[in-house]
Amino acid sequence: MIISVQNMEAPCGAKITGVDFSNPVSSEDLKQIRKAWMDHHVLVFPDQKLTNDDLVRFAEYFGPIGDDPFIEPIDGHEKIAAIHRRADETGRIFADNWHSDWSFMPVPPAGTCLYGIVIPPHGGDTFFSNQHLAYEKLPSNMKEKLLHLNAVHSARTAYARDGAYAKDNGAMRITVSDEAKKIQLHSIARNHPESGKIGLFGGSYVVDFDGLSHEEARELAAELRDWQDREEFVYQHKWEPDMLVLWDNRSVLHRASGGYEGYERRLHRLTIADNPDYYSDG
Ligand code: SIN
Secondary structure, X not given: OOOEEEEOOOOOOEEEEOOOOOOOOOHHHHHHHHHHHHHHOXXXXXXXXXXXXXXXXXXXXXXOEOOOOOEOOEOOEOOOEEXXXXXXXXXXXXXXXXXXXXXXXXXXXXXXXXXXXXXXXXXXXXXXXXXXXXXXXXXXXXHHHHHOOEEEEEOHHHHOOOOHHHOOOOOOOEOOOHHHXXXXXXXXXXXXXXXXXXXXXXXXXXXXXXXXXXXXXXXXXXXXXXXXXXXXXXXXXXXXXXXXXXXXXXOEEEEOOXXXXXXXXXXXXXXXXXXXXXXXXX
């Protein structure tokens, strides 16, 4: 099969066909796919009939499987988490704010893969925002300011015992804990560890900015939130069953969305640790 990479005609995202992940994939093909990942940040592989083991093998092509704190795995498969909402649920949609997965870790995951199993007939799109572009388009005084600033990341507002996910989470298997109160600093504008390209690295786990007053930090966070949400940076992804998506947490933010009341939605997810041995020239 010949691999084809089709640009989504959006600020990020490409559709990849000509590869079947239910079978082992050659190192030449993987090299091409990794390059497409660095170029497009979000890769969409339609029509992949995968078992859970196939999904693990897919993730391991891109790095070691990452740790998934605060979400219990699915039964019988310790490495896979389910993003699941039953048809009768009415509570808050899980992960409906812009974030980079587990950005509060000392070394956050390079990527996440999500595989569509039960997809509602409408709604439930995932949005991705290109953070290289978001940085590039900033006014130069803002770029300069951000270059010298560390953001404080923490899971506390989501996963602490008094966090947003401490209540009923429906079908999501979330465990809240005091671990969520830990903090981790990362530069808000930083070079992508693999491509070297500069981008914003923030999102909903940013709880403060090092060295700013509470008021300054609050204002900057609001300003950045409005900026990162701009349509000119965003690709809106529509799901199909058997569709596999791989995104780069180091270059995009993402968020879930609702609009499928009365329907079930279930996807299987793995995070991929950031390990330079897997980089294109590693
Ligand atoms: C996630 O943030 O992993 C969930 C995305 C989604 O449900 O669309």
